[in-house]
Amino acid sequence: MKNVAIIGGGLGGIASAIRFKARGYDVAIYERLNELGGRAQKFSKDGYLHDAGPTVITAPYLFNELFSLLGEDINNYVTFQPLDPWYRFYFNDGTEFDYGPDREKMLERIDQISPKDVDGYIKMLKRAEVIFELGYEKLASEPFNKIYKMLRYGPDIIRLGGYKSVYGFVSKYLEHPNLRQAFSIQPLLVGGNPFTTSSIYALIHALEQKWGISFVMGGTNHLILELRKLMERHDIKIHLKHDVDEFITNKNSIQSVKFLNGKEIKADIVVSNADPIQVNTEFLKNSKISWHNQILKRYAKHSMGLFVLFFGSKKQYKNVAHHTIWMGPRYKELLEDIFDKHHLADDFSIYLHRPTATDSSFAPAGHDSYYALVPVPNLKGNYNWNEIKEAFSEKILASLDKTIMPGILTNAVSKFCMTPLDFKNDYRTPYGSGFSIAPILTQSAWFRTHNQDDKYKNLYYVGAGTHPGAGIPGVLNSAKVVDNIIHS
Numbered sequence: 001m002k003n004v005a006i007i008g009g010g011l012g013g014i015a016s017a018i019r020f021k022a023r024g025y026d027v028a029i030y031e032r033l034n035e036l037g038g039r040a041q042k043f044s045k046d047g048y049l050h051d052a053g054p055t056v057i058t059a060p061y062l063f064n065e066l067f068s069l070l071g072e073d074i075n076n077y078v079t080f081q082p083l084d085p086w087y088r089f090y091f092n093d094g095t096e097f098d099y100g101p102d103r104e105k106m107l108e109r110i111d112q113i114s115p116k117d118v119d120g121y122i123k124m125l126k127r128a129e130v131i132f133e134l135g136y137e138k139l140a141s142e143p144f145n146k147i148y149k150m151l152r153y154g155p156d157i158i159r160l161g162g163y164k165s166v167y168g169f170v171s172k173y174l175e176h177p178n179l180r181q182a183f184s185i186q187p188l189l190v191g192g193n194p195f196t197t198s199s200i201y202a203l204i205h206a207l208e209q210k211w212g213i214s215f216v217m218g219g220t221n222h223l224i225l226e227l228r229k230l231m232e233r234h235d236i237k238i239h240l241k242h243d244v245d246e247f248i249t250n251k252n253s254i255q256s257v258k259f260l261n262g263k264e265i266k267a268d269i270v271v272s273n274a275d276p277i278q279v280n281t282e283f284l285k286n287s288k289i290s291w292h293n294q295i296l297k298r299y300a301k302h303s304m305g306l307f308v309l310f311f312g313s314k315k316q317y318k319n320v321a322h323h324t325i326w327m328g329p330r331y332k333e334l335l336e337d338i339f340d341k342h343h344l345a346d347d348f349s350i351y352l353h354r355p356t357a358t359d360s361s362f363a364p365a366g367h368d369s370y371y372a373l374v375p376v377p378n379l380k381g382n383y384n385w386n387e388i389k390e391a392f393s394e395k396i397l398a399s400l401d402k403t404i405m406p407g408i409l410t411n412a413v414s415k416f417c418m419t420p421l422d423f424k425n426d427y428r429t430p431y432g433s434g435f436s437i438a439p440i441l442t443q444s445a446w447f448r449t450h451n452q453d454d455k456y457k458n459l460y461y462v463g464a465g466t467h468p469g470a471g472i473p474g475v476l477n478s479a480k481v482v483d484n485i486i487h488s
Ligand SMILES: Cc1cc2nc3c(=O)[nH]c(=O)nc-3n(C[C@H](O)[C@H](O)[C@H](O)COP(=O)(O)OP(=O)(O)OC[C@H]3O[C@@H](n4cnc5c(N)ncnc54)[C@H](O)[C@@H]3O)c2cc1C
Pocket: 007, 008, 009, 010, 011, 012, 013, 030, 031, 032, 033, 036, 037, 038, 039, 040, 052, 053, 054, 055, 056, 057, 058, 189, 242, 243, 244, 245, 273, 274, 275, 306, 308, 373, 426, 427, 428, 434, 435, 462, 463, 464, 465, 469, 470, 471, 472, 473, 475
């Protein structure tokens, strides 16, 4: 029986561990933190619970697959609660827009905002569905480690306008600036600027329409706990507090993995769920790396940083939907500041998570639990986050207080935050970026880190930094890609 060492216990690593186990391998996960989950950790403070990261579940079938691969039924352990609305937008002009599963209701609202955009929306959705068929159904689990795959699918990607941006795509169909914003923000959910991310990512819109948006009762971290129990039941070994120091290589394979705690292990197959740029900079510090990875290491554009403010509220704000997007005064210019200039502007936009809208277990009775996520420059912007984080947190609360959450400045309790510095220190992500490298066309598919290393043939990559990319559906599919490379 071959043995597999999975480095990193984020969702990419977990999915890969389960897929290898289902194929009959001896599998062990090595994770540097005290718990599994990576960005899907959980925090608990003063009776308030918080998922640390992902909360929007768009393709629950991918989790069902993992349980059934090991002969179990996810429904015995996890409840996916469909949400309505999916997102509530608050625009800077004071208007609102609910985006959700009731198509008629949404079209009526679009009609109120901009009558001519009703037809445009229907046409846009049709086109997004065509893009979804290629970009998700065909290519998300297709290995792109060989250039011929790019040559084979490249013309289709061009034909579908993949060289255009998501914002360009949306603007072709919709005229109202608020609707253009609402329907183009999706790349931000996977670390991209809507003005530079390939319009192939318009597939996210079709993905939401196909499977809706759900919330895991108990939080995404409940899913991690159930995945952990599933793995333990099926003899996948889990080693926490194992921080990789180095991969020891011979000519074209990884011979062993050395950890900072002094341990060294050998494995037939090594799967890295750690950020590929970290692997090629730190783990392979004394070894040669492929030219493809050298280019990425030197020139990659990293996704934006995230500032996440966690807080409880003594008062419930029932007008705040489970997923709320609070748009600031600027859009394109703000994104340029964040992504291109690495400049922390005075203004910002906020994604507000209110799990207590769906699950009261997240806070004491009559209270709310929140996180406010603000896209900010990654650590290429030279800011001392430890110095500025308190003031920045207050600015976020003040903006909410003035608009949709009057009184939150005094009602907010148990505040703490994560800055790009924490992303760097906790997940060891280069430049503390929220989502690994950005999903621009020249960093997608074959151009991204290949799922099988070009030089070390027993080294594979899963997770946000490799194909197909960030976001839960992406990282779960990356484990399928590795499975496909080895087993088909
Ligand atoms: C705040 C936030 C909100 C998000 N919201 C959503 C959402 O609603 N829906 C959605 O689909 N996606 C969302 N995402 C994106 C999604 O969470 C990520 O793309 C996904 O969880 C990444 O999984 P991963 O396995 O690639 O990486 P990670 O979760 O980062 O896991 C990598 C693991 O590797 C470990 N590791 C790193 N270095 C080492 C080392 N040297 N030795 C051992 N272990 C190591 C890390 O500790 C970590 O546990 C969100 C992300 C963030 C940050």
